[in-house]
Amino acid sequence: xxxxxxxxxxxxxxxxxxxxxxxxxxxxxxxxxxxxxxxxxxxxxxxxxxxxxxxxxxxxxxxxxxxxxxxxxxxxxxxxxxxxxxxxxxxxxxxxxxxxxxxxxxxxxxxxxxxxxxxxxxxxxxxxxxxxxxxxxxxxxxxxxxxxxxxxxxxxxxxxxxxxxxxxxxxxxxxxxxxxxxxxxxxxxxxxxxxxxxxxxxxxxxxxxxxxxxxxxxxxxxxxxxxx
Numbered sequence: 001x002x003x004x005x006x007x008x009x010x011x012x013x014x015x016x017x018x019x020x021x022x023x024x025x026x027x028x029x030x031x032x033x034x035x036x037x038x039x040x041x042x043x044x045x046x047x048x049x050x051x052x053x054x055x056x057x058x059x060x061x062x063x064x065x066x067x068x069x070x071x072x073x074x075x076x077x078x079x080x081x082x083x084x085x086x087x088x089x090x091x092x093x094x095x096x097x098x099x100x101x102x103x104x105x106x107x108x109x110x111x112x113x114x115x116x117x118x119x120x121x122x123x124x125x126x127x128x129x130x131x132x133x134x135x136x137x138x139x140x141x142x143x144x145x146x147x148x149x150x151x152x153x154x155x156x157x158x159x160x161x162x163x164x165x166x167x168x169x170x171x172x173x174x175x176x177x178x179x180x181x182x183x184x185x186x187x188x189x190x191x192x193x194x195x196x197x198x199x200x201x202x203x204x205x206x207x208x209x210x211x212x213x214x215x216x217x218x219x220x221x222x223x224x225x226x227x228x
Contacts (some may be wrong), residue, residue: 082151125167131181146176
């Protein structure tokens with residue numbers, strides 16, 4: 001909780017400010033103390049901080065498509081330039097989505113929550129509860145980021161020693177955007193990992209510096225890999 005308080009407090013520490021949409025999720029997974037994921041979205045950038053007092057974060061430039069993994073502790077930045085071609089599911093993979101309005105669930109912002117089940121070859125891979133609301137730009141930016149990450153990860157998906165399940169392939173490589181196509185997730189369950197929405201705010205004033213790659217850090221550009 002201390003990490004989350006520091007992150008939210010940092011939003012008002014700079015005279016130069018941008019307006020951003022804010023999402024905060026609580027992450028629960030086995031063997032790890034619960035932590036928070038803060039997502040900030042502007043028309044040009046997305047920044048994601050996940051559960052680290054050291055201050056590491058991911059920065060996605062929505063214009064150039066570049067992804068930066070910033071590590072302040074080591075003063076390094078790993079720069080990913082995703083390939084242009086989006087991976088397509090193989091013919092052997094059947095993807096399906098099942099939706100159901102939860103009529104007995106309490107309304108959120110006057111909207112009735114909808115449950116979403118994401119399937120690959122008839123296996124349930126991911127379950128979400130979503131509402132349709134005004135955080136559309138934040139959701140669009142997350143679709144962009146996860147599709148870009150899929151293009152980065154695809155070349156390694158079938159490398160020796162990397163045994164991804166059908167669900168992992170569908171959610172991380174072939175259809176990473178489908179979890180963000182139906183509205184704002186209130187909770188999101190994939191395997192033993194749970195993501196619970198604890199805060200969201202529109203048009204939040206945030207320091208402009210949050211969206212800058214620190215100067216002076218060593219930049220590491222991984223070599224391009226060939227796909228399967």
